[in-house]
Amino acid sequence: MAKLGVTICGIHFANPVMPAAGPPGKDGAMCQAAARGGAGGIVTKTISVQPAEVPRPCMAEIQGGFLNTELWSELPKEQWLETEYKLAKDTGLPLLIGLGYTAEQIRQLAPLVKPYADALELSTHYVGNDISPIIEALQAAKQAVDVPVFMKMSPHPNIQEIAKAVENAGADGLVMINSFGPCFGIDIETGLPLMGSKEGYGWLSGAALKPLALRCIYDAARVVNIPIIGVGGITSGRDVAEMFMAGASAVQVCTEAILKGPAIYGKIVRELEAFLGSHGYETVEEIRGLTLRKMTESARQTSMAAPVVDPQKCTLCGRCEVSCAYSAISRDEHLKIDPQKCFGCGLCISRCRPRALRMP
Numbered sequence: 425m426a427k428l429g430v431t432i433c434g435i436h437f438a439n440p441v442m443p444a445a446g447p448p449g450k451d452g453a454m455c456q457a458a459a460r461g462g463a464g465g466i467v468t469k470t471i472s473v474q475p476a477e478v479p480r481p482c483m484a485e486i487q488g489g490f491l492n493t494e495l496w497s498e499l500p501k502e503q504w505l506e507t508e509y510k511l512a513k514d515t516g517l518p519l520l521i522g523l524g525y526t527a528e529q530i531r532q533l534a535p536l537v538k539p540y541a542d543a544l545e546l547s548t549h550y551v552g553n554d555i556s557p558i559i560e561a562l563q564a565a566k567q568a569v570d571v572p573v574f575m576k577m578s579p580h581p582n583i584q585e586i587a588k589a590v591e592n593a594g595a596d597g598l599v600m601i602n603s604f605g606p607c608f609g610i611d612i613e614t615g616l617p618l619m620g621s622k623e624g625y626g627w628l629s630g631a632a633l634k635p636l637a638l639r640c641i642y643d644a645a646r647v648v649n650i651p652i653i654g655v656g657g658i659t660s661g662r663d664v665a666e667m668f669m670a671g672a673s674a675v676q677v678c679t680e681a682i683l684k685g686p687a688i689y690g691k692i693v694r695e696l697e698a699f700l701g702s703h704g705y706e707t708v709e710e711i712r713g714l715t716l717r718k719m720t721e722s723a724r725q726t727s728m729a730a731p732v733v734d735p736q737k738c739t740l741c742g743r744c745e746v747s748c749a750y751s752a753i754s755r756d757e758h759l760k761i762d763p764q765k766c767f768g769c770g771l772c773i774s775r776c777r778p779r780a781l782r783m784p
């Protein structure tokens with residue numbers, strides 16, 4: 425059995441999968457459900473000095489992803505302080521408390537949550553892409569508490585610059601990324617936007633976000649030495665492996681936990697364990713930064729040769745054949761790839777469900 429425990433900034437997590445700030449940590453009861461579902465840590469929904477006035481509708485499943493316009497917690501900070509954080513703390517799991525947004529707001533909030541927090545997670549979501557207000561919020565938190573402070577990054581266009589700046593300003597870790605937007609979706613029955621926000625805008629999360637999250641993590645991991653918690657589009661243990669390979673030290677899950685319920689954390693953990701075991705890894709730590717190492721080890725050799733077929737795994741389903749733009753794939757009793765016609769585009773490998781194709 426591969427070892428799944430990770431230690432980040434001195435905090436030990438029995439496994440690296442936790443809820444992300446959002447509905448999966450929207451109150452103490454949800455935090456307790458996450459713990460029962462197998463999470464290795466708890467993250468509470470971002471609170472600010474005032475409860476959010478959330479426009480509705482505020483969540484919609486869309487093809488390949490999810491839109492939301494939830495802002496931050498609609499519960500007043502007093503309720504969190506009196507009730508919800510205690511319930512979250514009772515899980516016995518490491519507790520990351522989400523706070524937002526400006527330095528002034530953080531100065532008010534951080535001392536209040538100090539008795540409960542194993543770490544703070546500050547959101548940069550409504551602070552913008554300028555570095556100064558982000559750094560000021562971080563410094564306000566660092567002055568108020570002595571626990572690690574993680575910066576929850578939006579998919580800022582200048583992600584490396586901001587990541588480096590927050591590391592230099594004393595951030596203990598990064599959490600990346602928040603949802604992407606603004607985006608837009610329409611209910612074609614009514615003609616109205618899916619989201620009830622003023623402009624009808626929403627923020628994209630779920631599976632569609634994963635490539636952007638991976639790129640941001642990969643970019644940040646190349647310029648900082650502080651740990652990164654990966655979040656964005658995780659639906660399976662294989663996704664967690666990808667996040668680790670890009671440089672993450674743990675992960676968070678929001679949309680998939682909303683859609684499937686809190687048992688998803690344990691399922692993802694078991695899938696991660698199975699992936700590691702089947703690939704001969706003894707610890708999850710072994711794959712952290714694997715892609716970064718491979719990309720820098722030597723000049724990268726890319727292959728333009730035709731993929732290799734494993735006939736034991738191939739089910740002759742034809743998914744590869746139908747989408748081969750070069751007409752290089754045919755089937756009789758075996759799958760055949762014509763090396764003269766194959767362009768080496770790799771699409772068939774990514775579409776093969778039984779994973780019967782690989783680069784040579």
Ligand SMILES: Cc1cc2nc3c(=O)[nH]c(=O)nc-3n(C[C@H](O)[C@H](O)[C@H](O)COP(=O)(O)O)c2cc1C
Nearest residue numbers: 444445446470492494601602629630656657678679
């Ligand atoms: C409905 C909803 C509410 C969210 N609320 C917060 C929040 O309060 N604070 C925060 O930092 N991120 C919030 N997020 C962003 C998530 O924590 C996460 O970064 C993002 O959804 C990407 O992860 P996912 O693809 O696993 O959902 C929210 C996301 C959703 C879908």
